[in-house]
Structures are given as structure tokens and as C-alpha cells.
Amino acid sequence: MKYISDNFAEEVNKLLSITNKIVIVTHANPDADAIGSSLGLYNFLLKKGQNPVVITPNSYPEFLWWMPGNKNIINFSEDKKTAVEIIDKAQIIFYVDFNETTRIDKLEKYVNKSNSIKIIIDHHPLFNDKVDYTLSNDSASSAAELVFEFFVLLNNLSLVDEEIAKCIFAGIMADTGCFSYNSSSPRTFEIVAELLKFKINKDEIVSKIYDNFSSDKFRLLGYCLNDKLTVYPEYHTAIISLTKKELENFNFKQGDDDGFVNYPLSIKGIVFSAFFIEKDKNVKISFRSKGSFATNKFARENFNGGGHLNASGGKSNLSFEKTIENFVSLLPKYKNELDENEK
């Protein structure tokens, strides 16, 4: 569903002309779209004469550090005092690439306490009605795409430059898996065409994000594919699971498992993939699918989660083994939906 608040452009433009304490917040464990959309917006607001600050709930992988403006991002988990001071003084807080404040972890309580105007730019399905202004479209490829639409709505395309284009491109490219999913809309490619006019080096951006595995991550991937993959052909489903001990064996660092959940979908006949990772207090699960199999519904119904149709996540408080047993026991219930998508 697409939703834009009434008079969005006029009112937001007016707000931007009378405020200068602007904060951009994105979700925990930020990915390329979270950072790309936040920094695209950040660089745009800078050019508009504002003094914006991007705050992330926690750290993110080094392969995203190249984006223009990255060095000015404040990481709440490392610099709580500065982050809280800035949030306390904020007049506008942008929520970018998330729709529920639970997605910003420990930042949530400070953001909720703030009296600032809240503006959401997001492409997740569930709707947040507690914000002042909304630019939301769950069929957009990425938050970065919607940040570009934000520039269009504000009639400020002339402010877009190479730096901004790089950030927006990175977000769109990564959230579509290099244009392999969530990218069937002509609009996505129209925007990419606009971005390429700024002579950004597309191949270099792809390489910066994808050709950046540490050798530990590379070996962990090999281990997952060879030793930890279980295929359930009758349910067109495949899973990968990793225990804490296994993570330690590969010197696991945050982000080392990024993208692993997508690999099983490359197997012929597989339409549903789940990736289980053992955390200190629970088991975190990522889901991916092909076609119309709704992973967000599956996550919501069974694993306290949610997200997009083809990409979502959840968690379980059962033991690691019990979580996987539970997952496998649920598959028969979804067999018809899974069968429908197998081609």
C-alpha cells in the first residue's frame, strides 16, 4: 500500500524552512539500504542548508563505511551521551527504513520521549500511525527509492549530486539483491537511470558491497552450505542453522551472516528458506521466499516477527534444537501455499 500524508510536500518543506535540529534514525543492525537511505537524506538536507545528524542504534559492517557522510554518523551503542543529547534537542526526527520503533532497540525510549515532529520514509508493510508525516509504500524497492521520491515531492531534484546518488543507488541495489527481487516496477529503474546520470561508478559500488567478505565470513558460508544445509524437498523448503559455538569457531563478527539466508533459494524447487542463528537469549530467524509465499505472515503467525512478503524475520525463546523442530513441524500446515509456488 502506498500512503502519503495530505499536503506532505508543502508542510514538510515549510517545517524544514523553520527548523534546523534534524535527526535521522534508522533500524538496528543497519544494512546498505538503512545507511544508504539515511545518508542520501543526510547529504540532501545538508545541501538544503540544514544541519542533520544520522543516529544508528548500533554498529554496522565495514563494507558500508565508504558512503559519503559516514564519518559523521553517531552510533548510539558507542556514544550514548551524544546521541541522547541530540535526540533531546531534535525538532524533527526522520524514521528511515523502519516502521515500528521496536526496530530501533534501546533508542526507542529516547525517540518516543521526544516532542519532535516525526516523519517516516519507509517501505515496510505495517503502518505506523503515531508519526506526524508519512511517506510509505510497501511496493517500493527500498527506503532509498522513497528518499529519492522525497526529493521529487519536495521539488528539489536539482539538489541531488553524485554523493547523494551513490547513497541512494547503494540502498536500491542492495535491497533488491542487485535487481533480482523487489524490482519489477519501472519506477525503480527510472530512478536508477536518473542516478546513473550523475556518473556514479555502479560497478565499484556493487563491488564495495558484495566483494568484501572477510576470509572468516567466506569460510563460514562454505561451512553453512556444505555442512549446515537441510533440504525438505516435499515442502520446497531449505534451512541453515548456526549455533553460538559454530559462530565462535569462525570468529563471527556482526554482519558475517548477511545474505546467507538467500542462498538456499538458488536450489531448484526451493521457494522458502530459513536461517537460524543462536543468540545469547533467543534464536534469531530470517526468512526468504520466492513468489507469493508470505514469509511475513509465517513469521507473524509463528515466530513473533514480520517484515516483507519475501523477506522477513522472527525470533524464538525455545532452545535452539526445539526452535528448529518447531519450524519443521509447522511446514505441513503450509504445504499447499508452498506447493503453489514451486515451478
Ligand SMILES: [Mn+2]
Ligand atoms: Mn530497506
